[in-house]
Amino acid sequence: MISARICGWLLVAPLITLLITGTAASSQAVPASKNHLSGSRSAYLQRASDQPIEWYPWGEEAWRKAKDTNRPVLLDVGATWCSWCGLMDRESYLQPEMASFINQNFIAIKVDFDADPKLSAKLERAQAFMNLPAGLPLTAFLTPSGVLYSGGGYFPSKAENGKLAFRAALEEALKLYRTSRAQIEKEGFSVVSGETK
Numbered sequence: 001m002i003s004a005r006i007c008g009w010l011l012v013a014p015l016i017t018l019l020i021t022g023t024a025a026s027s028q029a030v031p032a033s034k035n036h037l038s039g040s041r042s043a044y045l046q047r048a049s050d051q052p053i054e055w056y057p058w059g060e061e062a063w064r065k066a067k068d069t070n071r072p073v074l075l076d077v078g079a080t081w082c083s084w085c086g087l088m089d090r091e092s093y094l095q096p097e098m099a100s101f102i103n104q105n106f107i108a109i110k111v112d113f114d115a116d117p118k119l120s121a122k123l124e125r126a127q128a129f130m131n132l133p134a135g136l137p138l139t140a141f142l143t144p145s146g147v148l149y150s151g152g153g154y155f156p157s158k159a160e161n162g163k164l165a166f167r168a169a170l171e172e173a174l175k176l177y178r179t180s181r182a183q184i185e186k187e188g189f190s191v192v193s194g195e196t197k
Contacts, residue, residue: 036061042112044080048089053098055110058119066107066144072104072177074170075151077120077138079113084154085137091157092166098157101167105174107144125167127151141173144194149184150176 036056037049048055055076056062065150066073076093078085092098093108102108112121113136127150128132133153140151150173155166176184 003130025079027127029155035110037110041113044085044112044115045110047080048093048110048124051089051093052096052103053108054103055108055184057113058109058116062107062109063144063146069107071105071107072173073140073142074102074108075111075123075138075142076108077111077113077140078136079121082113084135088139088154088166089136091156100168101170105170112195113138123148123191126191130189139169141177142191143177143181143184143188145185145190147185147188147190149173149188 034049035051035054037045040046040049040057045057056065062073062129076085076088078088111119111123123138123140124134127138127140130148130151132140132148132151137151137154138150138151139153139155142148150169152164152169154163155169156163157166159165159168
């Protein structure tokens with residue numbers, strides 16, 4: 001009888017260990033902190049607050065960070081009712097590899113189309129002036145001084161129907177920023193002042 005209990009315990013103990021270590025491993029996979037959108041009143045920004053992208057709301061902190069790190073800004077304008085915005089979130093912004101690339105190379109800013117209609121309208125006008133596709137989501141690339149130099153609307157995760165894949169668009173925007181910064185600053189559209197340079 002004693003030996004049967006010991007044998008039973010010898011079988012159960014490894015199972016308990018597996019359960020404990022499995023639970024510990026899965027809890028480590030959960031991100032430890034949220035991005036800078038967690039305190040927002042906007043439903044659209046709240047929806048993105050647990051994405052792996054280090055999103056900032058539009059504001060002084062984001063622009064200061066872009067200047068301090070000398071990185072271009074990735075700007076996303078969207079809305080909760082926009083199905084293409086949700087698709088781009090799922091295909092790109094929720095993907096860890098994509099998030100890592102964005103976090104290393106860009107300062108990411110998210111704007112709620114409905115919560116900030118004046119800013120959204122200004123950004124749409126800037127995209128139109130630069131002959132860039134507009135609509136929602138509005139995806140824009142800007143210098144740390146607020147000069148729009150590239151962008152579009154929805155970018156798929158893989159190139160399709162003549163649309164550039166999002167990763168390729170990011171790489172192209174980064175290359176432009178690094179190789180043609182002076183020209184961009186002169187010829188781009190300033191979303192801060194609302195005029196061409």
